[in-house]
Amino acid sequence: MDNGAECEGVTQWFCALLAGLAFLLVAAMPGGVWAADPIAVLPVAELDLSKQVDWCAADPGLDVVAIAAGGCRFAPASSKALARGFSKQAFWLRLVLVNPAAEPVVRWLRVGHARLLRVSFFEAVAPGQWRRSDTGLTVPATRRPVFSIDPILPVTLAAGERRTLLVRVESTTFIDLNPTLWQPNAYAKSRGQIVLFQAASIGCLLVTTLFTMMIYFQWKDLAYLYFAAGLFAKSVYLSTDTALLPTYLWPEDLSFDIRLHALAGLAIGLFFVLFIRRFVGTRPAYRGYHAVLLVLLFGGMIPAAIWSCLVDYSAGIRVMLLLSLLMSTLAIALCWRAWRNGFRPAGFLMIAYIIFVASQLTYAFVAFGGGAYVDLISIINLWGFLMSSPTALFGIAMHKDDMQRQLIAAQAESAARVDFLARMSHELRTPLDTILGTAQLLSRAPGPPRQAEGLSTIRDSGWHLLRMIDDILNHARGLAGRFTLVPVQVDWPSFLRGIEANGRLLAARNGNTFLLRCTGAPLRTVRFDDGRVRQILDNLLSNATRHTRNGRIQVNCVPIWTDRPNQLLLHFEVIDTGEGIAPADRDRIFLPFERGGRTTRQGGRGVGMGLAISRQLVELMGGRLTVESQLGMGACFRFQVMAEAAWAGSGPSADSSLPAAVLGGQHSVLLVEDEEESRRILATLLSESGFVVHEASSGREAVEWCAMVDSVDVVMTDQFMDDGDGWMVLQTLSRLYPDLPVVLMSAAPPTPPAGFPAQLSFAAHLLKPLDHRRVVGCLGDLLGLGWEDKAEPEPAPVDETPVPSSCRPDRAEIRVLREMIANGQMSAIMAWADELALREPRCAPFAKRVHAAAHQLDFPTLQALAEQ
Numbered sequence: 001m002d003n004g005a006e007c008e009g010v011t012q013w014f015c016a017l018l019a020g021l022a023f024l025l026v027a028a029m030p031g032g033v034w035a036a037d038p039i040a041v042l043p044v045a046e047l048d049l050s051k052q053v054d055w056c057a058a059d060p061g062l063d064v065v066a067i068a069a070g071g072c073r074f075a076p077a078s079s080k081a082l083a084r085g086f087s088k089q090a091f092w093l094r095l096v097l098v099n100p101a102a103e104p105v106v107r108w109l110r111v112g113h114a115r116l117l118r119v120s121f122f123e124a125v126a127p128g129q130w131r132r133s134d135t136g137l138t139v140p141a142t143r144r145p146v147f148s149i150d151p152i153l154p155v156t157l158a159a160g161e162r163r164t165l166l167v168r169v170e171s172t173t174f175i176d177l178n179p180t181l182w183q184p185n186a187y188a189k190s191r192g193q194i195v196l197f198q199a200a201s202i203g204c205l206l207v208t209t210l211f212t213m214m215i216y217f218q219w220k221d222l223a224y225l226y227f228a229a230g231l232f233a234k235s236v237y238l239s240t241d242t243a244l245l246p247t248y249l250w251p252e253d254l255s256f257d258i259r260l261h262a263l264a265g266l267a268i269g270l271f272f273v274l275f276i277r278r279f280v281g282t283r284p285a286y287r288g289y290h291a292v293l294l295v296l297l298f299g300g301m302i303p304a305a306i307w308s309c310l311v312d313y314s315a316g317i318r319v320m321l322l323l324s325l326l327m328s329t330l331a332i333a334l335c336w337r338a339w340r341n342g343f344r345p346a347g348f349l350m351i352a353y354i355i356f357v358a359s360q361l362t363y364a365f366v367a368f369g370g371g372a373y374v375d376l377i378s379i380i381n382l383w384g385f386l387m388s389s390p391t392a393l394f395g396i397a398m399h400k401d402d403m404q405r406q407l408i409a410a411q412a413e414s415a416a417r418v419d420f421l422a423r424m425s426h427e428l429r430t431p432l433d434t435i436l437g438t439a440q441l442l443s444r445a446p447g448p449p450r451q452a453e454g455l456s457t458i459r460d461s462g463w464h465l466l467r468m469i470d471d472i473l474n475h476a477r478g479l480a481g482r483f484t485l486v487p488v489q490v491d492w493p494s495f496l497r498g499i500e501a502n503g504r505l506l507a508a509r510n511g512n513t514f515l516l517r518c519t520g521a522p523l524r525t526v527r528f529d530d531g532r533v534r535q536i537l538d539n540l541l542s543n544a545t546r547h548t549r550n551g552r553i554q555v556n557c558v559p560i561w562t563d564r565p566n567q568l569l570l571h572f573e574v575i576d577t578g579e580g581i582a583p584a585d586r587d588r589i590f591l592p593f594e595r596g597g598r599t600t601r602q603g604g605r606g607v608g609m610g611l612a613i614s615r616q617l618v619e620l621m622g623g624r625l626t627v628e629s630q631l632g633m634g635a636c637f638r639f640q641v642m643a644e645a646a647w648a649g650s651g652p653s654a655d656s657s658l659p660a661a662v663l664g665g666q667h668s669v670l671l672v673e674d675e676e677e678s679r680r681i682l683a684t685l686l687s688e689s690g691f692v693v694h695e696a697s698s699g700r701e702a703v704e705w706c707a708m709v710d711s712v713d714v715v716m717t718d719q720f721m722d723d724g725d726g727w728m729v730l731q732t733l734s735r736l737y738p739d740l741p742v743v744l745m746s747a748a749p750p751t752p753p754a755g756f757p758a759q760l761s762f763a764a765h766l767l768k769p770l771d772h773r774r775v776v777g778c779l780g781d782l783l784g785l786g787w788e789d790k791a792e793p794e795p796a797p798v799d800e801t802p803v804p805s806s807c808r809p810d811r812a813e814i815r816v817l818r819e820m821i822a823n824g825q826m827s828a829i830m831a832w833a834d835e836l837a838l839r840e841p842r843c844a845p846f847a848k849r850v851h852a853a854a855h856q857l858d859f860p861t862l863q864a865l866a867e868q
Contacts, residue, residue, distance in 0.1 A: 037096070038098040054095075116175065117138045198238075208231055258313060279346075280343070325364065349392050355388045356388040503553065507553045511863070536639065549578070554573075558570075579631070589611050667692065668694060669694070671695050679697070691779070699726065702715065702717065706740075746765070747767070
């Protein structure tokens with residue numbers, strides 16, 4: 001029995017010796033799984049294991065069994081060895097945890113950082129058997145061992161328990177293998193503070209984004225839009241970089257797609273380049289910088305982003321990171337150049353990009369394996385974005401302030417320019433008033449054809465010069481925002497007749513036919529600014545006549561009812577069959593002082609303001625002026641204006657038919673004008689029209705005369721005079737004679753002096769140069785007079801029977817007639833025909849037919865008569 005016990009004891013000792021030798025052999029084998037020194041789990045909040053584990057790099061195809069069997073040569077770890085940067089290999093950690101305490105412990109094993117795509121933990125449960133747990137960005141949150149941003153494995157060790165762990169890390173993001181053992185509560189507290197800081201920082205970026213968008217909607221400056229879009233892209237980028245987006249905002253049962261990170265980086269680069277170009281500007285000195293930025297964006301950043309999304313994320317994201325540093329550095333140089341050139345806001349932008357580049361350099365140093373990742377790197381990266389954004393926004397705000405000051409100065413300069421043009425308009429209109437007034441007076445008396453032709457030429461040239469003055473002034477007013485609309489009650493059929501008469505007259509100048517077509521809603525009375533619409537149509541018709549010869553010009557008008565009560569959309573088209581517009585000229589013709597290339601070469605009249613002013617007026621009325629054209633196939637201009645259906649008695653009426661002479665009665669007019677020649681011409685007109693005219697050369701003289709003589713029916717006064725202006729006349733006479741109508745005559749718009757009573761206004765306003773028919777018509781309306789029109793009754797249809805040669809005038813007279821027909825001088829033609837009938841009775845039938853054709857604006861008949 002004793003011998004047996006002794007033998008059994010020797011056997012046990014021998015078995016223990018063999019087991020020890022076997023353990024030593026296995027431990028001494030290269031790559032053996034049991035080679036790691038045991039790590040005692042100490043009662044501390046955080047335990048750094050970077051120098052207590054073994055690591056190795058292996059082919060991604062090897063599994064844990066192959067690794068445990070020696071498929072990977074483990075080596076002692078170091079902080080530098082565990083900072084791997086970007087790599088396509090799979091990395092393994094080996095560690096043995098021992099609980100030396102007399103009670104169980106619970107610890108959380110954290111490996112690397114939150115951007116690792118997949119981290120697998122293997123725990124040895126039996127020889128050759130491993131329990132696996134996966135975590136990382138590509139693992140849905142519901143399948144992770146612990147719901148946490150970082151790769152975490154919870155480890156529970158019984159008293160004295162020893163456990164072997166293998167950790168596999170594979171990621172296309174940059175790799176860091178540093179392991180840390182945490183007490184759960186300590187980790188939750190530490191990570192909670194970091195997450196709170198990260199969330200607050202990203203929240204600040206989003207708030208700044210929202211604030212910048214509000215500024216954009218208020219000021220409509222694209223720099224704010226690009227900056228806000230870039231901030232939003234940065235928020236998405238950082239939310240992915242810190243894993244807040246995949247952990248807390250991504251669906252819990254879906255894997256996160258890391259390519260979103262690359263797309264956010266691309267958006268940052270795109271809006272960065274757009275913002276820099278908008279903010280700094282594209283001056284010639286900066287074109288080289290902008291060219292390089294565009295090359296880096298389109299030749300580098302965009303292809304790298306596509307490569308990272310479709311081929312190799314790791315390679316593409318590395319190129320994007322380097323390009324972003326290069327683009328930011330180039331932006332610093334550009335901002336420095338702009339700052340040196342006197343653009344102060346660029347200095348703040350330069351500081352912002354220096355802060356950003358400094359933070360990104362730290363991040364790139366770690367990403368490319370230059371050091372171990374710590375939470376401080378994330379904080380530095382966040383602060384780089386966070387600190388650079390407000391600094392850049394401050395620079396934008398300063399730039400906006402500068403732009404506001406420049407805008408105010410430009411508006412003041414524009415207003416001063418408009419005032420100057422208004423004064424110049426007054427100075428130019430005054431002599432024009434004398435010229436045109438004299439021509440109109442002389443035209444009332446019969447005279448020889450040469451005189452009639454000369455007077456007609458004077459009138460036409462004078463009114464053409466007046467239109468050019470008005471065009472320039474109107475364009476300046478439009479630029480200064482001083483265009484005003486005056487809707488009036490308009491008789492729609494009369495309005496269309498006026499358009500047709502003017503269109504026929506204009507079209508006939510170059511041998512064109514004219515057609516007016518109006519379809520759509522039948523109307524009688526419409527309320528809109530007929531003067532502005534006539535101005536637009538006149539410009540378009542003049543333009544069509546200038547470009548069309550022996551063709552057709554057509555105006556289409558379609559009133560359309562809208563959904564709003566009594567609201568109409570007046571749709572106009574002006575179509576011609578002329579030379580058309582080259583594609584290169586379609587936008588240029590709407591610019592001031594620009595005309596189509598062929599018109600310029602042909603020496604067309606005008607200064608090229610008509611279409612520019614027409615577009616301003618159409619846009620003021622809420623419409624849009626467009627053109628469709630092809631060379632050799634004519635053009636079609638379209639525009640729309642809003643109108644309101646009006647009824648009788650709903651407002652003032654605009655009537656284009658004006659009387660020509662007074663019918664009996666004696667009414668007195670006080671004419672106040674400091675220009676003697678203008679006063680004499682107007683006094684002659686009024687006297688011939690049946691008025692008793694009194695004259696005054698200043699406002700003070702007019703007031704004194706009215707105080708002594710109480711027998712005047714209406715006062716007509718100039719606006720600007722040295723010794724008492726028209727406003728003084730109105731204010732004084734309104735106290736003395738409240739019912740006395742005062743009419744303003746002015747070469748400029750009414751401009752009341754400061755502090756003038758708002759309730760006082762002139763009975764009417766006549767713009768110089770004065771149209772004599774309008775002057776007489778205005779006085780007749782104010783005094784309620786009856787009128788007779790000196791126009792001849794409607795003639796019978798023109799006889800088209802050929803005129804015998806014996807009834808025709810000689811060739812010299814026919815040549816004069818042809819010239820007048822070519823120039824569209826209808827009144828001169830009628831005067832010529834009347835004088836011909838008196839001078840040569842044998843030509844009376846021919847003269848009568850010419851007169852009738854001219855009165856009906858029948859250009860084809862006139863041309864036929866001139867050619868017979």
